[in-house]
Amino acid sequence: MSAKSALVTPFLNHNFFYTHPDYTLGSDAKRRVHDYLANQPLFLQDYGQIEQADFAIGFSFGDSDCINLELANIANKVHQIAPSLTLYLQQEIALHASTPRIIIANNQYQTTFDVAKQAQQRQVGKKVLVLAQAWHAKRCIETCQSLGLEVVALKVVNGFPANDPQPWVRNPINWVIKESHRHMATGYEISQKYQLA
Structure with a gap:
């Protein structure tokens, strides 16, 4: 499967491509992400x-x-x-x-x-x-x-635009970090604070 088709059909092939593997999340941020993952559906269907x-x-x-x-x-x-x-x-x-x-x-x-x-x-x-x-x-x-x-x-x-100008929509990890913090700051502020790639 090509990288392009992997981005269009992420639930058939979970190969996302990130520019770096490190995220700078402190303990409070990790707790918010954990709570979001534990309490929210990640995605919906038709x-x-x-x-x-x-x-x-x-x-x-x-x-x-x-x-x-x-x-x-x-x-x-x-x-x-x-x-x-x-x-x-x-x-x-x-x-x-x-x-x-x-x-x-x-x-x-x-x-x-x-x-x-x-x-x-x-x-x-x-x-x-x-x-x-x-x-x-x-x-x-x-x-x-x-x-x-x-x-x-x-x-x-179902998909994420890997090269989008908005870092928080580029992949599932960035999206979860942004959504778990969205009541605290804008997508741009969250992207900068946590160095979303």
């Missing part, structure tokens, strides 16, 4: 019926094309199944989608909350289909629920 949704929200994963292109492909398939479903796609996904969509764009960094809030403010319905990277999906769902939306279906992509 569920629900697309036809039950009033609209869909596509949450990007990183800035690079790799995973966002796969999410755009899912959005295209969703449109084939449910052509009247409104698709709200974060700009990194919308760039690659060939279907009618509403682009959620901003010149500044957008959080998961920012994206969900923009879609929620433009939409009348409450039932949503979430399109997300599998390890990011839990937070996307929780964010939608915090805004009063009911997530009736989920479609995911």
Whole structure:
């Protein structure tokens, strides 16, 4: 299996490529990571019926094309199944989608909350289909629920963009370190503090 296909299908082959094996985690950071691993599902899988949704929200994963292109492909398939479903796609996904969509764009960094809030403010319905990277999906769902939306279906992509400008999305280890500390600092701050490669 090539390195490229290993990144696209990480659950079939667990060969991730890291630029260095060392992470600078102190005892408190290790405890947070341990607690996160013990209490959180690492990733989610597809569920629900697309036809039950009033609209869909596509949450990007990183800035690079790799995973966002796969999410755009899912959005295209969703449109084939449910052509009247409104698709709200974060700009990194919308760039690659060939279907009618509403682009959620901003010149500044957008959080998961920012994206969900923009879609929620433009939409009348409450039932949503979430399109997300599998390890990011839990937070996307929780964010939608915090805004009063009911997530009736989920479609995911499993993979990590190894060369993304955002270090915390490059591999599962970086993602777990970032998510276990996300209430304390931004992804950029966590990446710098723990020297995420």
